[in-house]
Amino acid sequence: MKKTTLVLFSLAVPFASVRATPQDEQFQQIAQDYIEGYLAANPEDATELGDHRFDAKLTDYSAEARAGELARAKETRQKLEALTGLSQLTGANKVDLRLRIGSTTRSFVSKS
Numbered sequence: 001m002k003k004t005t006l007v008l009f010s011l012a013v014p015f016a017s018v019r020a021t022p023q024d025e026q027f028q029q030i031a032q033d034y035i036e037g038y039l040a041a042n043p044e045d046a047t048e049l050g051d052h053r054f055d056a057k058l059t060d061y062s063a064e065a066r067a068g069e070l071a072r073a074k075e076t077r078q079k080l081e082a083l084t085g086l087s088q089l090t091g092a093n094k095v096d097l098r099l100r101i102g103s104t105t106r107s108f109v110s111k112s
Contacts, residue, residue: 023088034076
């Protein structure tokens, strides 16, 4: 009986650390907001990805719209950099954080 309990406990320990942390939830909210804004500002990309909420719209390439997208990317980058306890992010979110920071940095370069 003790061996069975020990084996079950040792199998459960790795799964306990897979649960989302508060840092995961903060990151996921920032990422979700960024993606939603990106899709709304780039409706053709949304449609290509299978999101048809913006099918009746076209991307606005005006200087004002581009400046707004650049500002949104900078704001997202600041929010990501302000996150604390990044070591508490679970595996997939650690990778996503690096990708998201990279994508917002590319936005600065391509929109400036």
